[in-house]
Amino acid sequence: MLIVKVIKPLVSTNRIPDFEHKHLQVVQDGSTKKVAVDAVGAKPGDWVICVSSSAAREAAGSKSYPSDLTIVGIIDHWEPDPPKSPATPSAPTTPSTPAPPSAPPGNSSGGQSA
Template sequence: MILGKVIGTVVSTRKNELLIGSKFMLVQYIENNELVEKYIVAVDSAGAGIGETVLVATGSAARLALDKKDAPVDATIVGIVD
């Protein structure tokens, strides 16, 4: 799991058909309660917005979180931190 802050959206005009309708977010890593210069693009399954702190699952867990086991996904936002 990665803790991060959503800093923007990523727009894709062409994508794999399994990802049509998915929202992509740009997430900046948080380490030791501080933002670091490290970023990841993640599919949003939690309805996160810009400025929110989120939990990101990576690897095969990212596909399972989307219920799309064949989708080419390596990172999925799975939770919003209060």
């Protein structure tokens, strides 16, 4: 099973007879868009559960149905993991160099002050 997001409906007026009147949806799986048969009435923006392979054909109505991805459930609440950002290497740290010692107090190059 897959968890995907419904993007928009896909309208196809010319279809083979086995497609009957099933709705099709464009779904997004990561960065890939796919077409799924909608067996549950999902809307754009819904997170849904999909099945593939022979389970998709049977969920769509028949093992002879020409589907390899079928929406079988609408998820009520889902918070997807945030996208992973590439790790940015931190700048190498260099040890700080100590400040040069200051001159002792009271020594100046002139004479005495008045």
